[in-house]
Amino acid sequence: MKLLSVKEIASMLNVKPSTVYQWAELGQIPCIKLNGALRFDLEDIIIWIKSCKKKAELCYNPFIQTRGPGREGG
Numbered sequence: 001m002k003l004l005s006v007k008e009i010a011s012m013l014n015v016k017p018s019t020v021y022q023w024a025e026l027g028q029i030p031c032i033k034l035n036g037a038l039r040f041d042l043e044d045i046i047i048w049i050k051s052c053k054k055k056a057e058l059c060y061n062p063f064i065q066t067r068g069p070g071r072e073g074g
Contacts, residue, residue, distance in 0.1 A: 001042075003039040004040045006038050008040075009029075009045065029048060
């Protein structure tokens with residue numbers, strides 16, 4: 001288990017430390033509180049990041065033009 005600080009997590013995620021504190025307070029990011037200091041298990045953070053990944057829509061093709069109701073082609 002490798003524990004990281006708020007500053008290290010903020011740098012890793014490219015967000016402000018205050019954002020990391022807010023996520024932790026809201027329970028949105030996995031964290032450990034040790035004597036009042038927040039720490040983050042790197043393995044938990046990696047799993048959390050993967051769980052946040054949005055899957056691509058398989059049926060969506062941005063190169064296909066669709067005609068909506070009331071729209072004329074041409």
